[in-house]
Amino acid sequence: MKSPIPKIPAKHVDKDLEKMPEEAKKALLGPQKKIRRVTSSLKLNNNLFFNWDGFNEAIGAVLKDPQEVTWLDLSFNQFETIGEEIASYTKLSSLYLHGNHIEDLKEIKKLTPLTSLKSLTLHGCPIEEVKNYRSSVIGLLPWLRQLDFSPVTKQEQSIAKQVLATAERRKAAAAARREAVV
Numbered sequence: 001m002k003s004p005i006p007k008i009p010a011k012h013v014d015k016d017l018e019k020m021p022e023e024a025k026k027a028l029l030g031p032q033k034k035i036r037r038v039t040s041s042l043k044l045n046n047n048l049f050f051n052w053d054g055f056n057e058a059i060g061a062v063l064k065d066p067q068e069v070t071w072l073d074l075s076f077n078q079f080e081t082i083g084e085e086i087a088s089y090t091k092l093s094s095l096y097l098h099g100n101h102i103e104d105l106k107e108i109k110k111l112t113p114l115t116s117l118k119s120l121t122l123h124g125c126p127i128e129e130v131k132n133y134r135s136s137v138i139g140l141l142p143w144l145r146q147l148d149f150s151p152v153t154k155q156e157q158s159i160a161k162q163v164l165a166t167a168e169r170r171k172a173a174a175a176a177r178r179e180a181v182v
Contacts, residue, residue, distance in 0.1 A: 039063055041071040045096065049074070052083025067091065075099045075121065087113040094119040098148070102127050108140045115143055123148040132163050139164030 042059065059066045070091050076099035086095070093116050103126035111117060120141065127133060128148075137147055139160035144152050 040068050040091075041073075042069055043073045045073045045075040045077070045099075047077050050078035050080070052079075052081070052085050055083055055085045056088070070094065070116075072096070082107040082110045084110055086110065090114060090116060092117055096121045097125065098122055099124040101125065103130075105130055105133070105136050105140075108137055111141055114141075117141060118144060119146040119149075120144055121148050135160045135163040136167075139167075 068091060069089050071094040072092055073096040075096040079100040079102060087110060092114050095117060098121040134147060138144060138152055138156055146152060
């Protein structure tokens with residue numbers, strides 16, 4: 001006796017299923033009203049990407065709805081900056097940028113529109129050597145729950161607020177001194 005074809009949940013089915021005749025789909029998947037596929041993860045790590053030219057277009061060519069991306073791995077590339085394009089992916093909850101060449105904390109400000117971002121990696125980038133790196137990143141992105149695969153603690157959040165406030169006071173004082181000279 002032949003064993004029946006096992007029923008496969010639609011979320012595990014390849015794109016080619018869309019091309020299959022309805023009878024074959026029913027035989028493979030069982031009785032389902034609708035097949036729904038949403039891709040929310042994109043892995044682009046270990047390439048030689050060094051700039052953000054054409055980034056949105058490339059993602060748009062690969063994904064049906066790029067704005068639905070929640071997980072993006074751009075680790076181990078050659079990026080020295082964080083492209084402003086990244087701010088348009090507002091549903092991102094995880095962003096891996098570790099192993100790149102990002103060195104300036106100003107780049108982190110480009111991530112401030114991403115209020116859904118819960119996990120960020122930057123370890124292995126020169127930015128990691130900047131004084132108060134972790135506190136500064138947490139201060140700029142207070143909604144983060146994990147930085148460099150380590151949980152963000154309440155104590156770190158408190159320290160980050162202090163570090164950010166101190167930096168803002170110094171910035172304001174420097175601006176006032178410049179204004180007084182003019």
